[in-house]
Amino acid sequence: MHGLTCDRCGKNLLVDEEVRYLLRLEIVAAYDPPEIMPADLERDFDAEIRRLVRSMEGRDAVELEEEVAAVRRFDLCPPCRRALLADPLGGGGGGAPKVS
Ligand SMILES: [Zn+2]
Structure with a gap:
């Protein structure tokens, strides 16, 4: 086919x-709302934005995008589907940290 x-x-x-089976893997950056402190209101946001833009210049657009959200798609056969569901993170212990 x-x-x-x-x-x-x-x-x-x-x-x-x-x-x-189709496996769709999506890893997104988790943002927790920041607590605003009085000192935050004194910050020079224009300068911070300029600094942020400068730090992104020359960097690969795809790489920058993937730092926020990366998506992958995979085709799977039934045995691999079962194996992945049993151990999605590949650690052998169902996600628990491995102790050796
Ligand atoms: Zn397979």
């Missing part, structure tokens, strides 16, 4: 397996 393969194990999808 489309020559689709599982992005995790490389198996031919829709040939070796009759269903496939």
Whole structure:
């Protein structure tokens, strides 16, 4: 068909397996609303914005965007779907920190 393969194990999808799954991975920056202190109102916001713009100059636009939100899409076969649901972060312990 489309020559689709599982992005995790490389198996031919829709040939070796009759269903496939789409994994959409989205990592977004979490912003917590800052508490405004009296000192914050004294800050020179124009200068801070200029400094921020200067720090972004020359940087890759995609890289900057991905610092805020990165999205990936993967095709998966059924066994890889099961494996990922059982251990989404790949740590072997269902997300708990590994103790060796
Ligand atoms: Zn697979």
